[in-house]
Amino acid sequence: MHETPLITTLVAGFVLAFLFGTIANRFKLPPLVGYLIAGILVGPYTPGYVADQSLALELAEIGVILLMFGVGLHFSLKDLLSVRFIAVPGAIVQIALATALGWGFGQMMGWSHGGSLVFGLALSVASTVVLLKALQERRIVDTEKGKIAVGWLIVEDLAMVMALVLIPAVAGVTAGEQAHADPIVLQLSHVLGFDLGLSGMIAMTLLKVAGFIGFMLIFGRKLIPWILHHIAHTGSRELFRLGVLAIALGVAFGAAKLFGVSLALGAFFAGMILSESPLSHRAAQESLPLRDAFAVLFFVSVGMLFDPVSILRDPLPVVTAVAIIVLGKSIGAFLIVIFFRKSAGTALTISASLAQIGEFSFILAELGVGLGLMPKEGRDLILAGAIISIILNPLVFWLCDRARPWLEARLTRDEATTATSESGAAAEADEPPVQVPTTLTGHTIVVGHGRVGSIVTKAVRNAGTPLLVIEDSEKRVETLKQEGAEVIVGNAVSTDILALTNLGGATTIVIAIPDAFEAGQVTEQARSANPSICIIARAHSDDEIEHLKKFGADVVIMGEREIARGMVEFLKQQTSVAHAGVET
Template sequence: MTPADLADHAANVADHADSLILTLVGGFVLAFVFGMIANRLRLSPLVGYLVAGIVVGPHTAGFVADQELAPQLAEIGVILLMFGVGLHFSLADLMKVRKIAIPGAIVQIGAATVLGWGLGRLMGMSDLEATLMGFALSVASTVVLLRALEERKQVKGDVGRIAMGWLIVEDLVIVIALVVLPLLVIQPGETLNGADLAGSIGWTLFKVAGFTAIMLVVGAKVLPWVLVRIAHTKSRELFTLGVLAIALGIAWVAYALFHSFALGAFLAGLVLNSSPLGHNAAERSLPLRDAFAVLFFVSVGMLFDPSILVREPLAVLGVLSIVIVGKSIAAIAITTAFKLDKATSLTVAASLAQIGEFSFILAALSVKLGGMSQGTHDLILAAALLSISLNPFVFAFIDRIGAKPKPPAAKEPTPVTALI
């Protein structure tokens, strides 16, 4: 090897050695800057994180983050996001609103999927790709929903319980979809008839049910016991590491069995949620969940080609209409059928008129498996960016037509005799 070759090799090694640091620094710094700008504009910080990803992505000039490393960091973000969903999953809250949340979520997912399929077919997509696009457009962002309800002080009210129960059902549907999706995408040269497909899906769901049962029965006894033993060490660091080891370890096991990090991470969170130290586990994992969630959104932005807004404005408008108008109409129809008042129906509809993290996860997996083109992926990202940005204006609109929350009634002073 010549001295010039050695010098080139050393330069390549050096470039690779600092790619992790450059990706982290670029991602975090720009996410902070654009997140602050979005917050000042009264938009969700998610918009800023996505814009930061666009800036460091290959479709814009300037610094380009490591295209191979970013998706792996994003995968950790997915694991921690799903772990957080499991930690905050409340079966009791879902049961309180099950009569409307379960049928409502399923009907709305079906309506948005059909609308997306119809639009996709008009655009020349295959049935599978059009269906995947519609399904991705049907799932709202929990992060955006919580932010909107918190600003309106409606998280603990009936509207908040219904909307969150609705989102819990959507999350469960997404978890199942992420497991089944690899079976639906047929690679070139493969053939699979209906009976084989049904058998494969049935066998996979059977294994998932078995894995879930083991986690809920055995894991519910073993994992809390492990956390208690770790807590006895009185070491914050060991407890935090233990929580992360459980989340990442079970996610890896689920990936090895079902090619789904999301399922294992969700079940790990669900099991720990029911343990006495579940709250502590959620608290310890929160900073890392937030950090890697930011990297997840940045990596999603890196994949987005903003020129699609100029190249295909009608297609972008079509998918955005499904998210904001189609889903809202479906939600209003469902809530009206259950005889909810006008203000509640409008608020639930506005809460769900956006898409976010789970749409990204589904779209990214679809592209990875070959079931969705990069162009369709960009349409979904465009719809997410625009719907999240427009969500505050959707709430302002419904307030004007009768959904403005009433100020809380003043409490009567407690009689002195009642305290004796």
């Protein structure tokens, strides 16, 4: 059989990533920890099979483009502006603090100023994947503290995007070489007859970035949505999916070739422009599988660069790097949030959310090594710090939850001696209320209040049956409360959430969520808690029907089948009317 390095690399990457991602998920860790470990196992620093690194890095580049496209798609200027007075200055100060700590550590290690700066920047930015997952698990994304954390993250991402643009330009000058300098700038220097220097290099780089942004705002803002709308009108889902991918990769490549900016910046702006389109949600959904697949390859390729022996060979630098990430960043963020007179609970949540590093850190590490600014040792420390900090993140949240009552009592008491008691109460106003178990009996539980669930809840209320809804969308929860419905806020998959619904006293549970895997978990728990409860669920295929019935569902309704029945009934009515007309 002929050599197939691309296929071998893809198979090894995906299979091992799946195995170790599943193991990580089993231990309540983000799957990306498993992806990184998979990369380490197929890398050159561990025995056994070694994947093709050059191919892995090219695949990773596509992963970076799609990751940044996803970041742009989910960029929300509205969310950022709602918390701008704390998120913008807070993130900037926290980035400066963490970068200074990383820079100081790099200087102690004997690295260059540029390498130390890149190292500090890599330690200053949290992982988007890990932060959002942590907030979603705790159901606080839509709370004030969640919005502050997301806004803070957006500012960090924007700062790193600018860093990716400026670092190559600065590297070309500070290194005293022309290897990394921009060809356009070199040509201009030759024409003018003198070296533009660092300031000129940065100015020209920013000018090109401004030109690209201007082009995207003037032409891209109209062209990209127009292309997507045109494709959507063809009715071809395949073409729509392909169009989204072509826009992401095409804009990124065009930005790099025509404007000399990074692929990452081009992809980010493509996503950000597309996010303004009414079709952005569909674009995000259609591109998600491919983005996830290449994101996996990105993390695997990053793991391949890591030498695990470096931790054992010299553990003190690793411990120091982890301390900067977990302690330095967290303490800095906590003090910044407290300075803005937010509650201890909010400050602890922000601190715990930021106590890890991820995607941008890996991109910066590879850029720093590729430009010759930072030694490979620095990249190993960043990778080790990322893996360890992500693993420790659930523990950090647990410790913050434990410390919150003591800190809240202490801070409230201190405030009372210097200010009115109202200020302390106001500081706590953003804390979500504790949910109490329902007192309903003989009630119907509806899981999910989307398009299907909302129709079911209306019918249950019209019938006069006691109703309890489980919903995790803040907007839908507010609507339900305004209508006077009793709501449990959260994901029904959680045992703690279901424990609040008095399953033992309920007569029926309608599982209206579209995800068959989650529905299966809810069905299993409901049947275990109340063997006599009537369980009604929804499905999209015969396999899903079988899956849900296996877990104990009494009735499973497949949407497509009900649509077909409705059409058949309509045809029967039309036929009977036509026959009646002929007879008369």
